[in-house]
Amino acid sequence: MDLVELLQQAQRLANDTKMEMEMGVERTMSQVLQATQELHSRVTQTGTNDLQAHILLGSKGVDLPKLTQKLETLSARQSFEPLDPVTDTDVQGYLKNERENAILSVIDETNRSIFESVERQKWRCIYAEWGEEKESLLNALVGPGQQDFPDVQRHMVPTAMADEPTPYSRMNVIQQLYAKQITAYNESVINGSQRNNLVSTFAHLSHDSFDDSLVTEMWNVLEFMTAVTPLSRNIDPIKSRQTAPQFIQQARTYLERRYKTYMNKVIEQNLVLARRGGIPNVYNVVGSYVGVTFQQPQSLYGLHDVSNGRPLWPLIYYSLRSGDLGAAVQYLKESGVCPDLLKLMTLQKMGDTDTSTAKIEGQLKLEYNNKLHVCTDPYKKAVYVIVLACDPHDSHAELMRSIDDFLWMQLSILRGQEKRDYNIEQLTYAGLQSLILDKYGENYFNAREKTPLYFQVLALTGQFEAAIEFLARTETNRPHAVHMAIALNELSMLGAPSSVKQPLLSSEPDDPSPMKRLNLVRLIVMYAKCFEQSDTEQALQYYYLLRHFKSEDGSNAMLSCVCDLLVENCDDRMLELIFGVEDEFNSFRFTGGIFAEFHTMDYDKYSLAGMVGDELSKRSNYESAIKLYFIAGQLDKALRLVCSLLSQVVHQQSRPGSMRERLCGVTKRLDAALAERKTDVEAHVIVTYTVLSQVMEFFDFHHAGESRLASEILANNRLIPANSYEVDECVTNLKRMGPEIIKVLPDILLAAMDIVYGEYVSQRGTSGSGSVFGDETKSENKEAVLRQLRARAKALTNMAASVPYRMPSTTNQRLVQLEILMH
Incomplete structure (x- = not known):
């Protein structure tokens, strides 16, 4: 660079410096202070948080501007915002939507389950706290001690209760009054x-x-x-x-009598205006009532045939409303108007229904349709409608002051199917x-x-x-x-x-x-049903009223209702109430009972007892069914159910209150009954019952430790073999018996094997040392006894294997195990 260029550059710099100095803005101290305060307020209001964030994140090595750019690139769409619809041909869009839907459904389901779990936990905690609070409050309610109130003497209040309290009646006073009348009627x-x-x-x-x-x-x-x-x-x-x-006529007569009562009340309240007198008949009552009702001149506006302040057609209408056609004819005859209508009403009063009546009716209907249909006198129009039984759509709003008036008007214009005139519209019943x-x-x-x-x-x-x-x-x-x-x-x-x-x-x-x-x-x-438990006698009186009704299967409705009552509540008290008590001279006869009053040729209390027994048997309530069968005298059905129950409990030990103990009482009663009516029961049922009774006795001896007596019972009934030669015979006998014996056979075999094994252990223990006896002959005899016991055990296992029924695996295992122990 030469000196010329250096000079030019220095001049430019000088010029720039001079321009900047010339453009500078001079401020006073107050202006500078004001600008400083404005700048400070803006920074503290808007920028402080950002500055502090920059300072905090910068000290930790975080670049806040770059982080802000990354956050802005994220999707702003809400997580649970509905997905955009896609066309059917957009496979990728469809799969994407399905994937997102699956994710969203999982999130939503998880959120719901978490909320429900938290809600349950919250209420569980609340209930626990409430329970603790209630417990603390109850503990705090402990009565004061005597030392706290030394002057207070405590007295015990005795409470007296009946020995046999009766249930409170669920019938109110009105129901009881009705029930008394029903009982008297029955x-x-x-x-x-x-x-x-x-x-x-x-x-x-x-x-x-x-x-x-x-x-x-x-x-x-x-x-x-x-x-x-x-x-x-x-x-x-x-x-x-x-x-x-006659039903239509009865309804009209009832409404007419009630309206006559109403008119008399109105007249009695206005005796001065009514000016009542003469013979006390409908003619004079209607006249007095009309005099009271139409006393004001404005009430006569629009009415036809008014004479001396008494309108004609209200007199005729109220006579018909009171049910007196004769009074209406008399009023019409005195007026001298409408001779055709008078003739028709006279014929109707006389009961004449010949062809001349039909002709007059036709003429009057034509007159009504041409002139009277728009008549200003509502009473005259109503009289024509009633006499001619036409125009059922006219509401007669001016005259309908109550439901009785409306209903009477409709009943008055009825025509039967045989009297209908199909040329015009008429009202039928x-x-x-x-x-x-x-x-x-x-x-x-x-x-x-x-x-x-x-x-x-x-x-x-x-x-x-x-x-x-x-x-x-x-x-x-x-x-x-x-x-x-x-x-x-x-x-x-x-x-x-x-x-x-x-x-x-x-x-x-x-x-x-x-x-x-x-x-x-x-x-x-x-x-x-509401009171049959507390007031059974009254309920039966109502059920007796249903004796003529039959169901689809032919059963009597009364018996069905009583049967349902006994099935739901079949205790001894209810049975005694319905059927009475057993006769001391005849076990199959019951005296007393409510149902004895309702016997007929079709049914009695014994047939009812059999019906209830069948229903109880269907519901597997065998013990109650046996009671009912015994009341009905149906020993065959009772024995079948007893055999079924014995097969379930005969092998058990007898305990107080158990079914086995209850069945012992039933068997004693049946044994006494069979002695009198053995022919009423099938032979195989008696055999099954007898064998089960013997088996029950066998198990009683077995549980009592009486092995010898128990073995004698089995030997007498030939239920189990004494040796292998008798196996086939016992199996053959078993096939002839009922399924109840087969059901208890495994327990019999186990009990018999236990008896044999016990005898074997006893004999084996006494024959263990020959030096004690010193007699070889006695030892040989005991060895023979042991062999015999082994043979009996072998026969039992052979029978278990030969019976054509599937024995329980535990039974076979136990039999084989005991037999092996005897060798």
């Missing part, structure tokens, strides 16, 4: 005396003893509806009810029933809160079964529903299903819609 049936009408009996009971007007009203409705001509017991109640017009039960239903009538009202509506439309089923849903009304069903069934007015296994409410394919059938068996069983 007694009259059994004695053959005249039966009372249960509906009337229960209706009077509710009126006299129940402090519930709603229940009394329900019984009154049912009593009134059943007060018809007795129906044939050979005709199905459902079909006869649908075709019998089945149509009204469907309207009440299906279309309107429980919600429309607010049945849950107004149960008696809905029951009355169903009963008045002839739907007894549906009404009783609805009433039986609540526990409070169930006793009334059960006895209503019983009373109707005794009058042959209750529709029952073809099978006793049907639901509580069902219908048959041939039944007219919407009629239902009520399963009385299921209803009574459901009701009596």
Whole structure:
């Protein structure tokens, strides 16, 4: 570099320095202090943590910027974020998703199991702590000592309990009152005396003893509806009810009588306005009632044929509403209007149904459709609808002030199938029933809160079964529903299903819609099950009402119910209560017992005992079944069960309270019974029982150490061989015996081998030293005895091998082992 260049470079540096000095910013001390404070605040607010992190990680050799870059490269997607969907052809994506799904499911399952385990451990610890706390609190409740309260004298309060306490009745007062009437009714049936009408009996009971007007009203409705001509017991109640017009007439009459009562109450409350007088008949009652109801001039607005402040058509309508067609005819005749209607009503009153009536009806229906259909007088329109039985869709809202009014109107316009005019739409009995039960239903009538009202509506439309089923849903009304069903069934007015296994409410394919059938068996069983343990006698009275019902297999419903009762509770107290006590002169005769009152030609208590015994035998309750078979006099079945039980316990030692000890008492009773009725039992059963009895005696001697007596029993019964020549004979005899003997044979062989081995050890011990006796002849005799014992042991092992039944391996091993020890 020459001097020129060096000079130029120095000038440039000088110029740069000068420019920087010229661009410098001069600040005062206050400005510098303010800038310093702002810089310090920014650093302390945002950068302190980063600086400290840099300093801390830098001191440990960690490069924080590089670590931050690595963290940013990681996926930010959450671990349990749903996987991206892949197409069906993307195999790699599908496999990747499946792998990730598997991993996620394992993680999720592990997380759930850990959470559940921790939760269980937490509650276990909490319960343990609670238990310790309760224990400490109970320990702290120890009563004070006498020294703490020296002036307090403790007195013991004696408690008296009955020697034989009776269970507390589960029947309330209403149920007990009903049960008394059922018992009295059953007694009259059994004695053959005249039966009372249960509906009337229960209706009077509710009126006299129940402090519930709603229940009394329900019984009154049912009593009134059943007060018809007795129906044939050979005709199905459902079909006869649908075709019998008297049920419709009864419902109308009941509603009309109730409305007359209501009108009289209104008149009595307004005697001045009613101006009551004259003969006390419906004609004058209706006149007085209309005078009270239409006293204001505005109440006559829109009404036709008003004379002297008395509207005509309300008089006619309320006469019909009260059930007096004659009063309606009289009012219409006095007015002098509508001669055709007067003629038709007169013919209906006289009961004339000839062709002239049909002609007048046609003319009046035409007049109604042309003019009166839009009439402003609701009473006149209602009278035409009632007389002509037409226009069922008109609600008559102006006149319907209660459910009774609506139901009476519907019943008044009914037409039977044989009187229907198919040219116009008319309402039938089945149509009204469907309207009440299906279309309107429980919600429309607010049945849950107004149960008696809905029951009355169903009963008045002839739907007894549906009404009783609805009433039986609540526990409070169930006793009334059960006895209503019983009373109707005794009058042959209750529709029952073809099978006793049907639901509580069902219908048959041939039944007219919407009629239902009520399963009385299921209803009574459901009701009596609640108290059959505490009030068994009353429960049997209800089961007696089911004596005419049969199940699919032909069994009697009453016997089935009592059988179930005894199967569930078959103790000595219940058996004595049902069947009585054993006659001291005849062991097969039982006197007393509740069921003795219910005997008929079809069954008695002995057939019931056999039925219960069979059911107990099916359930493997053999000991109780034996008791029932003995009551029934069925010794053959009792002996079979005794043999089966003896084969299981005959080889055991007798202990107090064991089955073997209980069977000893049974065998003594059976031995006494067989002495009188041995011919009633099959021969092979007697043989099996006799052999087992001998085997039981054999084991008693064996366990008592009486080997000689035990051996004599085996020898007398030829059960085991004395030598090898008798093996075939014993095996042949064994084949003729029952399986119960085969079952106990291994124990017999082992016991016999133990007896032989014991005798062998005894003989061997006495013959061990000949010097003691000094007699060679005696030694030879004892050797012969030992050989005989060995021969007996050999015969036992041969028999075990020759029996065509599979012997237990332990039995064969024990027999062979003892035989080897004898050589």
